[in-house]
Amino acid sequence: MAALRLTLAASLAAARARLPLGRCPPPAPCSASAGAMEPEPRWLAGLRFDNRALRALPVETPPSGPEGAPSAPRPVPGACFSRVRPAPLRQPRVVALSEPALALLGLGAPPADAAAREAREAEAALFFSGNALLPGTEPAAHCYCGHQFGQFAGQLGDGAAMYLGEVCTAAGERWELQLKGAGPTPFSRQADGRKVLRSSIREFLCSEAMFHLGVPTTRAGACITSQSTVERDVFYDGNPRPEQCAVVLRVAPTFLRFGSFEIFKSSDEHTGRAGPSVGRNDIRVQMLDYVISTFYPEIQATHASDSVQRHAAFFREVTRRTAQLVAEWQCVGFCHGVLNTDNMSIVGLTIDYGPFGFLDRYDPDHVCNASDTAGRYSYSRQPEVCKWNLQKLAEALDPALPLELAEAILAEEFDAEFRRHYLQKMRWKLGLVRAEREEDSALVARLLETMHLTGADFTNSFYLLSSFPAGPESRDLDEFLSALTAQCASLEELRLAFRPQMDPRQLSMMLMLAQSNPQLLALIGTRASLARELERVERQSRLEQLSPAELHSKNRSRWAEWLLEYRARLEKDREAAGDTAAWQAERVRVMHANNPKYVLRNYVAQGAIEAAESGDFSEVRRVLKLLETPYRGEGVAAEACEAAEPEEASGEAGGAASRRHSYSSKPPLWAAELCVT
Numbered sequence: 100m101a102a103l104r105l106t107l108a109a110s111l112a113a114a115r116a117r118l119p120l121g122r123c124p125p126p127a128p129c130s131a132s133a134g135a136m137e138p139e140p141r142w143l144a145g146l147r148f149d150n151r152a153l154r155a156l157p158v159e160t161p162p163s164g165p166e167g168a169p170s171a172p173r174p175v176p177g178a179c180f181s182r183v184r185p186a187p188l189r190q191p192r193v194v195a196l197s198e199p200a201l202a203l204l205g206l207g208a209p210p211a212d213a214a215a216r217e218a219r220e221a222e223a224a225l226f227f228s229g230n231a232l233l234p235g236t237e238p239a240a241h242c243y244c245g246h247q248f249g250q251f252a253g254q255l256g257d258g259a260a261m262y263l264g265e266v267c268t269a270a271g272e273r274w275e276l277q278l279k280g281a282g283p284t285p286f287s288r289q290a291d292g293r294k295v296l297r298s299s300i301r302e303f304l305c306s307e308a309m310f311h312l313g314v315p316t317t318r319a320g321a322c323i324t325s326q327s328t329v330e331r332d333v334f335y336d337g338n339p340r341p342e343q344c345a346v347v348l349r350v351a352p353t354f355l356r357f358g359s360f361e362i363f364k365s366s367d368e369h370t371g372r373a374g375p376s377v378g379r380n381d382i383r384v385q386m387l388d389y390v391i392s393t394f395y396p397e398i399q400a401t402h403a404s405d406s407v408q409r410h411a412a413f414f415r416e417v418t419r420r421t422a423q424l425v426a427e428w429q430c431v432g433f434c435h436g437v438l439n440t441d442n443m444s445i446v447g448l449t450i451d452y453g454p455f456g457f458l459d460r461y462d463p464d465h466v467c468n469a470s471d472t473a474g475r476y477s478y479s480r481q482p483e484v485c486k487w488n489l490q491k492l493a494e495a496l497d498p499a500l501p502l503e504l505a506e507a508i509l510a511e512e513f514d515a516e517f518r519r520h521y522l523q524k525m526r527w528k529l530g531l532v533r534a535e536r537e538e539d540s541a542l543v544a545r546l547l548e549t550m551h552l553t554g555a556d557f558t559n560s561f562y563l564l565s566s567f568p569a570g571p572e573s574r575d576l577d578e579f580l581s582a583l584t585a586q587c588a589s590l591e592e593l594r595l596a597f598r599p600q601m602d603p604r605q606l607s608m609m610l611m612l613a614q615s616n617p618q619l620l621a622l623i624g625t626r627a628s629l630a631r632e633l634e635r636v637e638r639q640s641r642l643e644q645l646s647p648a649e650l651h652s653k654n655r656s657r658w659a660e661w662l663l664e665y666r667a668r669l670e671k672d673r674e675a676a677g678d679t680a681a682w683q684a685e686r687v688r689v690m691h692a693n694n695p696k697y698v699l700r701n702y703v704a705q706g707a708i709e710a711a712e713s714g715d716f717s718e719v720r721r722v723l724k725l726l727e728t729p730y731r732g733e734g735v736a737a738e739a740c741e742a743a744e745p746e747e748a749s750g751e752a753g754g755a756a757s758r759r760h761s762y763s764s765k766p767p768l769w770a771a772e773l774c775v776t
Contacts (some may be wrong), residue, residue, distance in 0.1 A: 121352055121393040123149055123267030136230050142222050143318050146204060148235030148264040149273070152353070153180060155389040157382060158239060161285075170283040170292075174254055178357070179386065180239040183261055185229025186282030186292070187324035188344055193220040193227075194300065194711055195720045196533075199727065200318040200350055204276075205268045208218040227321040227348045229261070229281035236264040236276075240284035244374045245358035245441025246491050248475055253372030254677050255358065255441050256286025259294055262354070273393075275353055276320075280346040293329045297708045299345035300719055302452040304496040304707065306349070308699040308726040309449055314427045315420075316449040317351035322719070324711070334774060335470075343712070351448060352394060357488055358441030358497035360386065383499050387413070390508075394446050410500035415508050418489055420447025422516035425485045429478075431698065432458035432557040436468035436775070438476050438484045440491050454775040457698040458557040460588050460596065460764045461550035470775045473627055486513050527693040528561055530569070530686035531668065534675035542668055549661045553654040554588025554596075556765050563691040565731070567662070568670045569683070576662055580655055583662075586765065589653045590647050595771050597638040606632060695729035695761050702770035703762055725762055 105488075140146075159178035175181050198208060209216050225231045232238065240257040247255075261284065263276040279302070280294030299322055306319035309392035324345045334338040363383050364374040376382055384406075391413050392399045398416065424447050428435065435442070436454035444450045456467030463479035471477075476484060486509070493505035518540075525543045526535065552558055563583055568576070588596070601609070609629050612619065669686075676682035703722060710718040760767050 121151065121265075121273040122396070123265075123271050123273045137234070138225065140222060140226060140233055142206070142219050143233055145227055146206075146233060146235070146266050147260050148233070148237075149267045150235075150237050150264045151273070152262070152265065152275070152389070153237055153239060155393075156180060156386060157183060159242075159285075170285060172283075172288050173285050174375045175256070175285055175518060177379060177382065178242060178376075179362075179382070180241055181285045183238050183240045183282075183284045185232075185238060185261060185278060186221070186396065187230045188228050188323075188346070189328040190329045190347075191224040191228035191230055191323050192325070194296075194322040194345070194716045195303065195723055196220070196223060196321050197303070197319055197723065200219040200320040203272070203274055203318065203350060204320070205270075215252040217229075217241070218379050223321055224323055225729055227278070228323045228325065228346050229278050233263070238263055238278075238281075239288070240286055241354065241359070242375065243356060243358035243364055243441055243509055244278050244361035244364060245356075245693070246361075246440050246488070247439045247441070248471070248473075249487075251361075251364065251367035251370050251372055252439075253367075253370070254362070254375045255284070257284055258290055259284075259292050260349070260354070266406065268583065273352065274350050277349040277351070277354055278346050279349055280344065291329055293327075293332055293344045294346065295329065295342040296324050296345040296712060298453070299324075299347050300708050300711055301455070301704050303347050304704060304719070304723060304726065305452045305699050306347075306671070307723060308729070309433070311699070311727050311729055312431050312695055314431060314433070314449060315356070315447055317349055317444075318515075320345050320350050321348040322346075322422050323348075333776070352446055353390075353444075354450065355386075355445045356441055356450065357392060357445065357492040357495070358439075359445065360492060361440060364495060366685055380498065383496070387496070387499055390445060407500065407504070410496060411504055411508060413486075414493065414496065414500055414505050414672055415512055417445060417447065417492070418512045419491060419516050421485050422482075422513045424449065424519045425482050426521040426524060429521060430528065430693075431695065432461075433457065433698075434465060434467040434478045435481065436471070436476055438481060438488065438489045439704065443485070443488050443492075450551070456701055456775065459700060459770075460554045460592065461547065461557045462554075462596075463547070463551060467775060469774045471710070474631070476666075482517055489513060524693065527689050529564065529665070529668075530567075530690040531672050532676075532685050533672045533682065536668070536671070538668070539675050542664065545661055545664065549657050553657055554593055555583075556586040558695060559586045559763065559765065562731075562763075564665075565687065565694050567665070567669075569666065569673070569686065576659065578661070579660055583649060583658050584654045587651075587658075590642065590645060590650050591767040591768065592771075593650075594639065594642050595768060597635045597642065599632060599635050599639060601632050606636070656747045674772050691731040693730075697725055697729040699726060700762075700766060701773050701775065702760070702766045702769075705770075705773055722762070749752060 156179040157177060158261070159175050159181040161182055170183055209219065226233055240260070241262060242254065242256045245252055246253050260277050260279045261281050263278060266274045266276060268274070280299060281292070285294035303319040303322040306316055309316040310318060322345060324343050327344040328341040329344055330339040331342050348540060359382065362374040362376045363379055365377050366373040387410060391409060395413055395416060398409060398412045402412055421443070428449070434456045435449070436456065437451070442451040454468035454470065458465055458478060463477070464474065465478045466474050466476065468476060474480070489509055493500070493502060493509060522540055522543070526539060529543070531539060549555070550557065560583065561632045563586065568579060599606070613629060673679055673682050699722075707718040707722050710716070
């Protein structure tokens with residue numbers, strides 16, 4: 100048992116804190132600041148920058164010309180970065196700071212004195228908005244390409260993000276700082292380089308939520324808003340409105356991604372687009388040398404004299420980390436929403452939180468991005484999409500890594516590593532801490548099927564299982580079954596979820612087209628949409644004939660059947676342990692450490708956003724604090740957050756913030772109307 104405890108603790112620690120850190124050299128004088136007139140920092144004065152990426156990789160010198168020309172949209176050939184400068188915002192102010200993320204940089208805890216905290220926030224607003232630059236920073240935008248929704252899009256790049264530099268800490272760690280939303284860059288295309296408050300709050304909160312859930316991720320140190328505004332058409336329906344500009348300070352070992360290596364891609368056979376640095380294998384090798392030596396030093400040391408084997412070992416490790424990452428996503432019910440190759444980290448982190456979402460009602464076909472009408476990035480397809488993206492990375496590394504060798508590594512590693520990591524994590528979520536059995540995979544599959552058939556809440560169902568009466572003397576399941584079936588979708592929820600999306604006349608036309616010209620239907624890419632719509636119509640028809648009592652009875656019966664199977668499996672695990680008391684304690688501890696009570700549900704984020712847009716940042720800060728302790732039994736902070744939870748609200752009038760539910764409750768009906776694009 101002690102050996103298991105040590106192994107489990109080590110595994111959990113690795114899952115929560117696995118961030119590949121480049122090492123920093125001994126302290127040296129910082130480079131000069133970007134401008135002599137910059138204000139002097141106080142709280143942030145100790146940050147020491149050593150911007151290795153800009154020394155190791157080619158940087159474009161912006162073309163000369165009228166003011167603003169350096170940020171004019173343009174192709175950037177032969178370079179990995181282009182120098183830029185943030186555009187100032189009017190009256191920036193702090194929405195929230197993440198103290199755990201800022202602590203990575205060696206910044207101390209907030210002072211107790213209110214005036215000192217106010218001065219600290221004023222400094223954060225100034226420097227983390229981009230209105231002033233810290234000494235040693237060298238703002239630059241990264242050039243990359245990407246496959247977006249399966250099609251090569253050509254040059255993309257940091258259109259709304261800016262590398263500031265790399266902070267070296269006293270512990271010898273290296274952290275890249277990035278501002279997201281700080282103004283135009285050469286990669287902004289037709290956009291303005293700005294981000295708005297609602298999307299910035301979502302990214303800020305989710306970056307930190309994922310870290311505390313134990314999922315490898317970039318971090319967010321600050322969210323800054325301002326009086327500057329831009330117009331945004333939120334639902335792409337021709338009704339733009341002004342929104343407040345905001346900036347997120349992002350922190351990671353690196354923001355390099357799969358798409359960073361796609362700048363060398365030749366003309367794509369489908370889109371005709373090419374990367375800006377076609378034929379520059381010298382830069383490809385330069386990038387590989389930089390990435391491997393900085394973030395995979397053990398691979399560099401092992402294969403110092405053989406570049407092909409070094410590149411193969413690097414691709415193998417990226418494949419493993421990506422497989423583990425997507426397994427972690429699946430186990431907490433996280434949907435990325437935009438799994439393009441330019442949103443895949445080269446060091447195995449979750450990056451670029453756009454239209455993400457956590458599962459509420461378990462639906463393997465859930466799509467969190469309303470723009471993804473074909474469902475390419477649905478929850479269940481995330482593993483295969485990540486594998487597809489790795490295939491594109493393999494193609495981008497050729498000839499530095501022969502494609503045939505990379506494909507063999509991908510075939511050998513990805514599926515096996517994903518299954519291994521996913522099943523182990525699911526065993527922990529179910530409290531199977533002793534014997535590993537072949538039937539465990541089927542047990543998990545039947546659990547998910549039960550959750551799907553009953554419309555069970557993903558997070559809350561697993562959380563409830565942590566208190567399942569597993570002892571041989573605990574035979575009565577009635578009370579537990581009642582609690583579990585309460586997490587199933589109501590008839591009203593299901594009817595809302597499966598309401599038809601197409602006008603009946605449109606559906607009729609599509610069905611006629613399917614019969615008369617199926618080739619055309621396939622060509623315009625609506626076959627999957629038609630199949631989903633027909634399923635909705637059929638499901639809606641069945642629901643109309645069902646009563647709440649009948650639904651409850653069906654749900655209870657399905658869960659009772661699975662729980663009997665689960666109890667039998669737990670009994671085998673207990674028998675393998677020998678010491679029942681020790682096994683029970685270990686089971687509960689492991690389940691509490693792997694089944695969160697809190698995730699960043701859309702309705703929770705929406706409440707924080709609506710409050711912030713009205714000038715009240717307290718809800719953002721309250722939710723941020725709550726998400727720092729998502730698991731049960733994590734100390735006083737968790738108890739304090741639970742005590743601060745709002746009471747259940749039944750009223751439907753007013754905004755989301757005025758009708759908050761408990762942060763851990765099933766989403767209210769109005770949450771089904773939330774649309775993230």
